[in-house]
Amino acid sequence: MKARRSRGARALPLPVLLPVLCGAALLGVPLFALVARAPWGRLATELASPEVLTALQLSLYCSVSATALSTLLGVPLAWLLARGEFRGRRLLRALVMLPMILPPVVGGVALLLAFGRRGLVGAWLDQAFGIQLPFTLAGAVLAETFVAMPFLVIAAEGGFRQVDRRLEQAAATLGASRLRVFARITLPLAAPALGAGAALCWARALGEFGATITFAGNLPGRTQTLPLAVYIALETRPEAAFAMSLVLLAVALAVLVALRETWTGR
Amino acid sequence: MSLDAALAVQLGRFGLDVAFRVDDGERVALVGPNGAGKTTVLFALAGLIPLERGRIELGGVLLDDPEAGVFVAPEARDIGVVFQDGRLFPHLSALENVAFGLRSRGVKRAERRSRARDWLERVGLGALADARASTLSGGEARKVALARALAIAPRALLLDEPFASLDEDAVIDMRETLRRHLAELRGPCLLVTHDPADTRMLGARTLRLVDGTDLEEMR
Numbered sequence A: 001m002k003a004r005r006s007r008g009a010r011a012l013p014l015p016v017l018l019p020v021l022c023g024a025a026l027l028g029v030p031l032f033a034l035v036a037r038a039p040w041g042r043l044a045t046e047l048a049s050p051e052v053l054t055a056l057q058l059s060l061y062c063s064v065s066a067t068a069l070s071t072l073l074g075v076p077l078a079w080l081l082a083r084g085e086f087r088g089r090r091l092l093r094a095l096v097m098l099p100m101i102l103p104p105v106v107g108g109v110a111l112l113l114a115f116g117r118r119g120l121v122g123a124w125l126d127q128a129f130g131i132q133l134p135f136t137l138a139g140a141v142l143a144e145t146f147v148a149m150p151f152l153v154i155a156a157e158g159g160f161r162q163v164d165r166r167l168e169q170a171a172a173t174l175g176a177s178r179l180r181v182f183a184r185i186t187l188p189l190a191a192p193a194l195g196a197g198a199a200l201c202w203a204r205a206l207g208e209f210g211a212t213i214t215f216a217g218n219l220p221g222r223t224q225t226l227p228l229a230v231y232i233a234l235e236t237r238p239e240a241a242f243a244m245s246l247v248l249l250a251v252a253l254a255v256l257v258a259l260r261e262t263w264t265g266r
Numbered sequence B: 001m002s003l004d005a006a007l008a009v010q011l012g013r014f015g016l017d018v019a020f021r022v023d024d025g026e027r028v029a030l031v032g033p034n035g036a037g038k039t040t041v042l043f044a045l046a047g048l049i050p051l052e053r054g055r056i057e058l059g060g061v062l063l064d065d066p067e068a069g070v071f072v073a074p075e076a077r078d079i080g081v082v083f084q085d086g087r088l089f090p091h092l093s094a095l096e097n098v099a100f101g102l103r104s105r106g107v108k109r110a111e112r113r114s115r116a117r118d119w120l121e122r123v124g125l126g127a128l129a130d131a132r133a134s135t136l137s138g139g140e141a142r143k144v145a146l147a148r149a150l151a152i153a154p155r156a157l158l159l160d161e162p163f164a165s166l167d168e169d170a171v172i173d174m175r176e177t178l179r180r181h182l183a184e185l186r187g188p189c190l191l192v193t194h195d196p197a198d199t200r201m202l203g204a205r206t207l208r209l210v211d212g213t214d215l216e217e218m219r
Helices: A013-035 A039-047 A050-083 A089-099 A102-116 A122-129 A137-162 A167-174 A180-206 A210-215 A226-236 A238-266 B036-044 B096-103 B109-122 B138-151 B167-182 B196-202
Strands: B003-011 B016-020 B027-031 B053-058 B061-065 B079-082 B156-160 B189-190 B205-210 B213-219
Touching: A013 A089, A013 A238, A039 A050, A039 A226, A050 A089, A050 A102, A050 A137, A050 A226, A050 A238, A050 B138, A089 A102, A089 A137, A102 A122, A102 A210, A137 A210, A167 A180, A167 B079, A180 A238, A180 B053, A180 B061, A210 B036, A226 B196, B003 B036, B016 B053, B027 B036, B027 B213, B036 B079, B036 B156, B079 B138, B079 B213, B096 B109, B109 B138, B109 B189, B167 B196, B189 B196, B196 B205
Parallel strands: B027 B189, B027 B205, B079 B156, B156 B189
Antiparallel strands: B003 B016, B003 B053, B053 B061, B205 B213
């Protein structure tokens, strides 16, 4: 192999090289297979089928809504975690991070117990307002938010922490209220981190499977998002499943590239 | 409008406990070794560090008095502060930095921009109005910071080491700029520096602070 090596670089010893190659292959080969075996010739036809288009539309709607909801609720939460000094802050952070580690299906079960028709809050919502969340579009959004919001909160908290508090002090001496300091100084300076968090959150919401199918079900045209459609199509129309998988892979790659540019572009 | 201050603050092992007065239109330079508490004095006056004991009164208005339960927030004090490192907002242009304080005072956008441009020209930086603050040199940033503090027509002006970490030409330039603007300034002005030459240049009365408690007049 005549690869260019920087001066002084030495070959990796075999006990390191072997697991490195195996590890890379383990991650890379399935993705390569997906690309290699995708029905490239019939890609457009497969993706244009009504079921796929519906699932795609639903997925976009739900993931964008979940990202918006996460931003609305998550940014103040992140700010509080970064700047607040109060008892129970660590507990709050643990609570926020838990859905990242929790099996999504457990999240779905928990959502059912909370917002299901007989759930803690759900029963009241149903009686008082006639609102039913499980097995609805709103339920799918809620499930995706539950799973994806932590990604935004964690990224945003890091962003707020990096903002120089001395600039906020300077703004205060110029007469800016706390709200204005936040809107004109803190928020813009944390914007790259917020953007990265929103992108991660959206990608996670787009791919959400376990919590969504548990809480919102798998109703074609109502709650069947792209990942659910892939899973169902795998048995009946594998080529459609491959095509949809390819779309999800492309989105994930695009987010990764976009984030790389945000993170290194500064 | 005079400034009356009796400041007592405990920050970890460091304790500040001093009292002084700055008359209307008077320039006072606060000198002393590093760690003597000079910056703490400014921050207490600006409301960035609340007093534990003592009181601050500016032009007859009580700003901080723990005993009386009075604490006016920094954004409501109308005290201009030029921070040691300028502390310009890096994501805004020089003009937007200077205009920042006017917005909180309800000045309309067009008026804000024209007044800010005016101030930039007065410190000799009219050409850099649209430059991002993060691209300015140390000397330029310091002058924009001065313009930003003066633009709000503060009732008192505080300057923290306005010449620190500037190169020689920038120091001369900044001294000249300061001297011109301090001459026009009304209200009390307190300047922290460690170089007595600065204070003579600006014709200021000099107070020397040592160890947070020992404040004496120098002649």
